[in-house]
Amino acid sequence: MIFHASPGVIDLGVNIDHIATLRNARGTTYPDPVQGALQAEEAGADLITLHLREDRRHIRDADVAALRPLLRTRMNLECAVTQEMLDIACRIGPQDVCLVPERRQEVTTEGGLDVAGNFERVQAACRQLADAGIRVSLFIDPDAAQLQAAQACGAPVVELHTGRYADAESPEETASELARIAHAVDEGVRLGLRVNAGHGLHYTNVQPIAALTGIHELNIGHAIVAHAVFAGWQNAVREMKAIMVAARLSALAVAGRPAG
Numbered sequence: 001m002i003f004h005a006s007p008g009v010i011d012l013g014v015n016i017d018h019i020a021t022l023r024n025a026r027g028t029t030y031p032d033p034v035q036g037a038l039q040a041e042e043a044g045a046d047l048i049t050l051h052l053r054e055d056r057r058h059i060r061d062a063d064v065a066a067l068r069p070l071l072r073t074r075m076n077l078e079c080a081v082t083q084e085m086l087d088i089a090c091r092i093g094p095q096d097v098c099l100v101p102e103r104r105q106e107v108t109t110e111g112g113l114d115v116a117g118n119f120e121r122v123q124a125a126c127r128q129l130a131d132a133g134i135r136v137s138l139f140i141d142p143d144a145a146q147l148q149a150a151q152a153c154g155a156p157v158v159e160l161h162t163g164r165y166a167d168a169e170s171p172e173e174t175a176s177e178l179a180r181i182a183h184a185v186d187e188g189v190r191l192g193l194r195v196n197a198g199h200g201l202h203y204t205n206v207q208p209i210a211a212l213t214g215i216h217e218l219n220i221g222h223a224i225v226a227h228a229v230f231a232g233w234q235n236a237v238r239e240m241k242a243i244m245v246a247a248r249l250s251a252l253a254v255a256g257r258p259a260g
């Protein structure tokens with residue numbers, strides 16, 4: 001049975017990368033990210049996100065292929081803008097592909113894709129994916145120039161990188177990063193883009209982001225996997241979804257707008 005806490009209010013994309021990180025740390029076959037994805041769907045995930053890195057440090061090609069026919073929600077495949085990755089994406093055919101920047105030595109995705117600075121390459125990638133029937137999202141910093149470039153590329157979706165907000169070291173910095181994201185959401189909506197967000201979100205910093213009513217979907221992984229160690233995987237997914245929905249419903253009530 002799939003659990004849905006207020007469907008349509010705000011979507012939770014559960015990122016399963018770090019289930020694979022745990023598996024790969026010991027070269028075992030467990031924990032299985034595919035099992036994690038299916039259980040996350042039962043617990044209320046609206047989609048499953050996974051990042052096939054060029055170095056295959058967590059998710060592997062076999063995970064993506066195994067998961068695609070089993071998912072009951074939708075797959076959001078994150079990958080770099082390389083021909084190898086575009087070809088894999090077109091072969092697997094996920095519902096969504098999110099193009100992300102990658103640096104081999106980084107601990108995690110540091111910053112958004114420079115769409116404005118790599119316009120032709122990103123535009124060609126958007127075309128190849130769209131021709132394969134895949135909805136394209138660009139993982140960008142909350143920046144007006146990047147949003148405009150994303151729209152000009154023909155991407156229907158953007159995911160705003162919330163890492164700087166999550167890593168802010170003072171209340172002032174947190175407030176200023178949140179304001180930056182809020183402005184970017186408004187700009188994205190004005191440009192006709194579907195606006196998603198994610199990176200570094202956890203159980204006590206997600207609320208102000210979920211309250212931004214222009215955001216459709218949040219992709220969250222590391223914090224849910226970490227919380228699952230103590231709470232159990234499905235409880236961790238349910239808890240995150242409930243927090244997001246409560247924050248969104250209360251923002252809608254304050255704005256006097258109906259949910260859904």
Ligand SMILES: CC(=O)[C@@H](O)[C@H](O)COP(=O)(O)O
Nearest residue numbers: 017051078100107108109199
């Ligand atoms: C693009 C992105 O933000 C996610 O892929 C997330 O960061 C998890 O993957 P990494 O930890 O490998 O960056």
Ligand SMILES: NCC(=O)COP(=O)(O)O
Nearest residue numbers: 198199200219220221222
């Ligand atoms: N695109 C962001 C994502 O999928 C999850 O990032 P994180 O929660 O693992 O930092």
